[in-house]
Amino acid sequence: MGTKGEKAELRCPRYAVGLMSGTSVDGIDAAVVEINGNREEPPGVRLVAFENSPYPAGVREDIFALFDPCNATVDRVGKMNVLLGELYAEAALSVIGKAGLSAEDVSVIGSHGQTIYHAPSMEPYHGRNVHYTVQIGEGAVIAARTGIPCVSDFRPADMAVGGQGAPLVPFTEYLLYREEHRTLLLQNIGGIGNMTVIPAGCSPGEVYAFDTGPGNMIIDGVVERLYPGQLTMDIGGAIARSGTADPRLLGRLQQEAYYSQPLPKSTGRELFGSSYIDKLLHDAEALGMQAEDIVATVTMLTAWSIGDAYRRYVMAGHPADAMIVGGGGSYNPVLMEWIRKEMAKEGVQVLTQEAIGHNSDAKEAVAFAVLADYAITNRPNNLPHVTGASRPVVMGKISY
Numbered sequence: 001m002g003t004k005g006e007k008a009e010l011r012c013p014r015y016a017v018g019l020m021s022g023t024s025v026d027g028i029d030a031a032v033v034e035i036n037g038n039r040e041e042p043p044g045v046r047l048v049a050f051e052n053s054p055y056p057a058g059v060r061e062d063i064f065a066l067f068d069p070c071n072a073t074v075d076r077v078g079k080m081n082v083l084l085g086e087l088y089a090e091a092a093l094s095v096i097g098k099a100g101l102s103a104e105d106v107s108v109i110g111s112h113g114q115t116i117y118h119a120p121s122m123e124p125y126h127g128r129n130v131h132y133t134v135q136i137g138e139g140a141v142i143a144a145r146t147g148i149p150c151v152s153d154f155r156p157a158d159m160a161v162g163g164q165g166a167p168l169v170p171f172t173e174y175l176l177y178r179e180e181h182r183t184l185l186l187q188n189i190g191g192i193g194n195m196t197v198i199p200a201g202c203s204p205g206e207v208y209a210f211d212t213g214p215g216n217m218i219i220d221g222v223v224e225r226l227y228p229g230q231l232t233m234d235i236g237g238a239i240a241r242s243g244t245a246d247p248r249l250l251g252r253l254q255q256e257a258y259y260s261q262p263l264p265k266s267t268g269r270e271l272f273g274s275s276y277i278d279k280l281l282h283d284a285e286a287l288g289m290q291a292e293d294i295v296a297t298v299t300m301l302t303a304w305s306i307g308d309a310y311r312r313y314v315m316a317g318h319p320a321d322a323m324i325v326g327g328g329g330s331y332n333p334v335l336m337e338w339i340r341k342e343m344a345k346e347g348v349q350v351l352t353q354e355a356i357g358h359n360s361d362a363k364e365a366v367a368f369a370v371l372a373d374y375a376i377t378n379r380p381n382n383l384p385h386v387t388g389a390s391r392p393v394v395m396g397k398i399s400y
């Protein structure tokens, strides 16, 4: 291990593990990547193994309970922090086995953790301005159980220098997707939707990215309420397909101020979580809407928000050649069809990650493996232009 500022050569190839548990809380994504490349050059990154482990029964519900600050008492957060550390360590060891490697072969684990609160806008507090974000999943536990150094809690370092602490994945998207002659939009549709713009032939400082708004969060939220105990998502978009979007409700939902908020911006469950769903269902009931029409309307809203974001923030400066969609939303064919219609209006072709040979589920886990590879070697890994940070910083806290 080099000391601060030392420009030691990096071992090639080296292996890193990335762990991600996203805002949908649908389990732990774990990836092993092989990394080639030294300090001075963009690394070559190859996915060696990927695994998704669903949370044990009851854990997902207990995580959801922590999204409500009134329920997130210090003891509950503290316990879940350690439990998730244990589960993440198990997921890491399992994917390392799947890759045919042992822990000694792996130089670092990068663990995003579980976001339970994200408050990127500055607020006055005791005479200071503060903004904050909370990801749990104890890195010290992951390091202790696996014997591998673990980098966790990435976002606070970016926020400490004025950034939004999100989105972070564009850093690796730039490294892995940039093309000389095509401007690409990478649209992730997880719980939240986020778009990365990679202009043709760009340098890192020209990449920008932001959260477009809800990804599957509203769709999942209304489906769970309308079909309690039966469904947690609109599998294959079957419900939306059987309904019709209602222009009255759609028009109201499009008024949400987040859509026109200037960049940089990021959002989360604090805005589009359970109180938002309460209000939406109340309005839908007042309009006498059927369940399938509500699901169709929020699916349409999600597709619209992506097209609207492109028109509002991107199209004039960087007309895109293609949009590549990843994340769980790419498995909803109705959502995909409506996004294709939105983007066709602007002449942008829509593809999936799979269509261009990538693994859509693994993308964020791969990103945290690469971000950890930078952190453990003391190299800056944020994109200030994306997050709004005042300067490059090394994000992530290291547990040896």
Ligand SMILES: Nc1ncnc2c1ncn2[C@@H]1O[C@H](COP(=O)(O)OP(=O)(O)OP(=O)(O)O)[C@@H](O)[C@H]1O
Binding pocket: 021, 022, 023, 024, 025, 026, 188, 189, 190, 191, 192, 193, 215, 216, 219, 220, 233, 234, 235, 236, 237, 326, 327, 328, 329, 331, 332, 364
């Ligand atoms: N077959 C399917 N049909 C419809 N929707 C699906 C399907 N598979 C996954 N999804 C949607 O994708 C969601 C999970 O997406 P993903 O795993 O990308 O989210 P995440 O990584 O937790 O979120 P984020 O990127 O915001 O942190 C599910 O909650 C569901 O809404």
Ligand SMILES: CC(=O)N[C@H]1[C@@H]2OC[C@@H](O2)[C@@H](O)[C@@H]1O[C@H](C)C(=O)O
Binding pocket: 022, 023, 115, 118, 133, 165, 166, 167, 168, 169, 170, 190, 191, 192, 193, 194, 211, 266, 267, 268, 364
């Ligand atoms: C605070 C937080 O967890 N934000 C997530 C969330 O999920 C998608 C979108 O909102 C993105 O901003 C971010 O995650 C990805 C991994 C990112 O930072 O790029």
